[in-house]
Amino acid sequence: MDFSVIGMRGNASFETIVEHFTSMGGEVVLLDPDYVYGRDMIESAAEHAVRAFEHGMNRSKTILTETIIYAASERQISKALSRMKPKEGRMDYVALLIDIPDPKLDEIGMTRDDSLIEGTPEKAERLGLINEMGIPCEDLTLERVALLDLAKY
Template identity: 30%
Template sequence: MNIDIRGYRGTVEDLDELLNEIKGFPCTVQLIDARAVAGSDHAIHGALHAIRAFERGQNISSDPGIEICLRIAGTRQISRALELLGLGEGEMEICAVLVDCGSDAQEFLDSRFQRDDSVLEPDEDYLRSLYDLGEEVKTVGVENALMERTTMLQVL
């Protein structure tokens, strides 16, 4: 299994068209709002938990990309995960999670958007507000608090 996390900047002109195009790859390509991710480790952690959930038969969604969103967002509600992580049309900072993809998926994204891994640097104030993080942040930090929520989905 190979998980590749990539940051991009660019304009999403037609979201439905973009989503249809990435569904054509024989791998999992999940594009999410990079502002809602606390770094590449957070994204990898969510992707690993999603893959393991499928292996155990404990996945919440039948779609691996949506399962990745659920795990990164730390929620069992698809609508909430998409509200937190979903792309929109217009200028976006994008976190691409590619699972077992070849160079064709990477080349497609590189041709559509400008590669910029700096978008994966977390804005901790924004994340605290977005995820309504409480006192746990003072002890473990934003990234660890979000990864703990992902881990807790297994237990609940």
């Protein structure tokens, strides 16, 4: 599987975006940018999801949902989906593209904006990333993703 993480803005609906990417022969996970703290967080979540399936330790039925569980650092599927799914009326998304080399966003009226992926102090606060020991927030998010393997069972 080939993963890429992009930010995008525009008027296309959630359903339109999903249909666009699946019609290209790939898959997509759309995430709320408010809960994404860096590209590495999402790539790590996807890698952990693949590994969970390879070892029979997945909690969900699809790689897409398993990725959301890891990205949310939440063992309960419903809570993970509630947190990470873009809220109704949003016009910006973070997308994990799976096996889609060229997203062709112009075909659905979207523009790429990777600034949506970047971590900010507001996102760190929203995610409860406490940085008392000088550990970069990017590293803390990766730890949370990895620690879910322990919390899942």
